[in-house]
Amino acid sequence: MTEQWHCIGCGVTIQTTDPNELGYTPKAAIEKGLENEEMYCQRCFRLRHYNEIQDVALTDNDFLQLLNEIGKTDALIVNVVDIFDFNGSLIPGLHRFVGDNPIIMVGNKVDVLPKSLKKPKLIQWMKERAFEEGLRPVEVLLTSAKKNQEITRLLATIEQYRKGRDVYIVGVTNVGKSTLINQIIQQATGVKELITTSRFPGTTLDKIEIPLEDGAVMIDTPGIIHRHQMAHYLGKKDLKIVAPQKEIKPKTYQLQPQQTLFLGGIARFDFIKGEKSSFTAYLANDLLIHRTKLEKADAFYEKHVGRLLQPPAEDELAEFPELVRFEFSIKERSDLVFAGLGWITITKPGVIAGWAPKGVNVVIRKALI
Ligand code: GDP
Numbered sequence: 001m002t003e004q005w006h007c008i009g010c011g012v013t014i015q016t017t018d019p020n021e022l023g024y025t026p027k028a029a030i031e032k033g034l035e036n037e038e039m040y041c042q043r044c045f046r047l048r049h050y051n052e053i054q055d056v057a058l059t060d061n062d063f064l065q066l067l068n069e070i071g072k073t074d075a076l077i078v079n080v081v082d083i084f085d086f087n088g089s090l091i092p093g094l095h096r097f098v099g100d101n102p103i104i105m106v107g108n109k110v111d112v113l114p115k116s117l118k119k120p121k122l123i124q125w126m127k128e129r130a131f132e133e134g135l136r137p138v139e140v141l142l143t144s145a146k147k148n149q150e151i152t153r154l155l156a157t158i159e160q161y162r163k164g165r166d167v168y169i170v171g172v173t174n175v176g177k178s179t180l181i182n183q184i185i186q187q188a189t190g191v192k193e194l195i196t197t198s199r200f201p202g203t204t205l206d207k208i209e210i211p212l213e214d215g216a217v218m219i220d221t222p223g224i225i226h227r228h229q230m231a232h233y234l235g236k237k238d239l240k241i242v243a244p245q246k247e248i249k250p251k252t253y254q255l256q257p258q259q260t261l262f263l264g265g266i267a268r269f270d271f272i273k274g275e276k277s278s279f280t281a282y283l284a285n286d287l288l289i290h291r292t293k294l295e296k297a298d299a300f301y302e303k304h305v306g307r308l309l310q311p312p313a314e315d316e317l318a319e320f321p322e323l324v325r326f327e328f329s330i331k332e333r334s335d336l337v338f339a340g341l342g343w344i345t346i347t348k349p350g351v352i353a354g355w356a357p358k359g360v361n362v363v364i365r366k367a368l369i
Helices: 027-036 042-050 060-072 094-098 119-132 151-162 177-189 236-242 294-304 314-319
Strands: 075-082 103-108 139-142 166-170 208-211 217-220 251-255 259-263 267-274 277-283 289-293 323-330 334-338 342-346 350-357 362-366
Touching: 060 094, 060 166, 075 151, 103 119, 103 151, 103 177, 119 139, 139 151, 151 177, 166 177, 177 208, 177 217, 251 259, 251 289, 259 277, 259 294, 267 277, 267 294, 267 323, 289 294, 323 334, 323 362, 334 350, 342 350, 350 362
Parallel strands: 075 103, 075 166, 103 139, 166 217
Antiparallel strands: 208 217, 251 277, 259 267, 259 289, 267 350, 277 342, 323 350, 334 342, 334 362
């Protein structure tokens, strides 16, 4: 029997035979890993050192199996969501799997939201949305894993509800679950960056168990890949521009009906019918917005995408999906959300349309701010 090692980044079993399969590590790297007592699979190694992602498949079936397993266990569940992409980070059907287990909902990346946003209001909003999904979280918390905000409180809350049980941390990819767990580990043990983190979705592969004081464990589970996240359709360079990294500075536009806003070349907002009113965009600060007339918008896009309207860059155009249109009739103050990009708040009734690359969700929700 040969010895088995696990990657301390993602938890996968290390293998040295197939470079295209999960857990591949060159033999020489294993020796080095043993020397340093730090075994990484090649994928996590590259990610840590070069911020470079290798594609890997985690099927929906595996994920369902995992949820099933959690449902059968008496445990505390911590569901991490990206507060900036709330709808995009809900786990479909999670309420069916949690059973009677208590669930804590953690809204991460709170540092990205504008400071003007009142936190109690946001927490209330999250509770309402969670209820709509059939979830009854015992507690809703806001954290910034990146800025180490409210992690201590999260740990105290976990302790309060855990009552000696194991803790499962679940979330879709890219919500910042690994970063959050790294912070937890650091606070608990002083080890830095034990788990791989990445700007790119789908990087936490297998379960990782973190021992807790009373013999129970905190379990980091792999994220399910949400195909409608923007990150699947953009190159790494573009993702840096469009995925908000820092506190958003909202931008307000006074629009007449029949006007269009282009969000770089990756999305589009049409104000079709209604009174002249203000529209506020909550998007990455580096994403350039162009205003034009609706009737000229198609031609404008044809002509300028990849150049004036970026991203995508010119050399990415061939692979960039076409924009797909979603029309909505607005009755109350609402947000038009582009999954993974951000949203535009509409203040008055009217008719609008949002466009996003084919495969990326565009939804309407009750205004957050
Ligand atoms: P996972 O797939 O859920 O494990 O997500 P990661 O931990 O790999 O994080 C995904 C991306 O979100 C990375 O680029 C992180 O730097 C970023 N991120 C994670 N937590 C935060 C946060 O609290 N604030 C901000 N602004 N970014 C975060």
